[in-house]
Amino acid sequence: MKFTQNSIFKVFLKQPFVTNLENMIELDYCHGGIFVFDADDWATLRKTHRILGTLIGNTNVVQTLPLKLLPEEVLLLIDKGIAKVVDRKFVDTPEVTKKYEEFENGLLAHEKVVYKNNRKRQLEVMIDAIVAAKRKRGDDRSSEEILNEELEKSCTVTKENMIWPTFLTPLSNSGICVDVYREVILQNTSDLKYSIYRDLWEKGYYITTGHKFGADFLVYLGDPIAYHAIFVVHCVHDPDKAIHSTEIVAFGRLATAVKKRAVLASLNSEKQVSYITINWIDA
Incomplete structure (x- = not known):
């Protein structure tokens, strides 16, 4: 194994992108x-700002919004003045509840039909x-009666198993909006991870989660x-704490197996991001 600090990140260096949007x-x-x-x-975030996120909608063919x-x-988007986070408070009034129930009941009725x-067409083939x-079991009913019985047995759609559509707008009352500040967002990550993400982004890279x-x-x-990913980055919270050799070997082998560079990232004593790449060299 060969360790090289920082040098690999000197490639593809770009100036940080900073913008101020009126809206x-x-x-x-x-x-x-x-x-x-x-x-x-979504298109602006991806094309202009290199913000990728994860599409979580699904049409059973392709992933979709949201x-x-x-x-x-x-x-990053908050700090760069590109976006703000809002919580669209849902006001549970009798009018809103009625509108929601009407929508749900209408959707359920349509799905049943x-x-x-669709199920009838499948059964007609079989x-x-x-x-x-x-x-063979002594059932002398007509084909139509048997078809209708099978249809009723396999066509139970309820509010518990119905499919909700993918929405392009939040399903909430947009009349009341509350700003969500960065302190709330920071609860789901750490200063270390954000500092490393921001440093990579400002170098011009595209970044996604590495959980897989x-x-x-x-x-x-x-x-x-x-493009395929070129680096697999692991954030080291305490660079002064020893890392067991087996962890380094496992991380290096995994990255090599998927044809990527293994990178350990941390903050140094001056709160600057420091990188160590692990190159796997066969003896």
């Missing part, structure tokens, strides 16, 4: 998470085999749509 992007705070519902805001942001991404029609099996590799961040030279 800042509004990010929505909901149950501790920060979300983007507007497609134009976009959930990392707390480090949110803190759609699901029943009905001959189903009827033949029933006949047991790390803090994955770092890309360009948009992950077109």
Whole structure:
């Protein structure tokens, strides 16, 4: 193994991007998470500011909005004056409750019709085999009766298992908005992780979460749509504390196996970000 400090991060260095928008992007705070519902805001964050987040909607074909942001991404957007976080307070009045129930009941009724029609088409393909099996057990009912029975048995849609659509606007009362300050966001991360994220972002990189590799961040030279990650970054909270050799070996091997550089990142005594790369060299 070979350790090299900082040198690898001298490539692809760009000037920090700072902007002041008259109308800042509004990010929505909901149950501790920060979300983007507007497609134009999502495009601006990705194309202009290199903020990626994670699409959490799903059409069973492709992922869709809303976009959930990392707390480090949110803190950066706040500090750069690009966005602010708002909590759209839901006011549970009788009128709001009635409107919500009407929407839910209408959605449920529509889903029942759609699901029943889809299921009927599926059963019609299999009905001959189903009827033949029933006949062997002495069931002399008509094919139509058996089809309707099977249809009723497999078409139970309730409020507990119904599918809710993906929304492009928050499902809440937008009449009352409360600003959410950076101290609230910081509760879900640490000064260390944010400092490292910000330093990488200001160097021009694209950054996503590294959880699938047991790390803090994955770092890309360009948009992950077109580029593979080049660094797997693990944040070291106490650089003076010894790291067991097996941890370093495991981290280095994992990064090498997925063709990426393993990077240990920490803050030095001057509160500056310091990097150590682990290069795996076969003897």
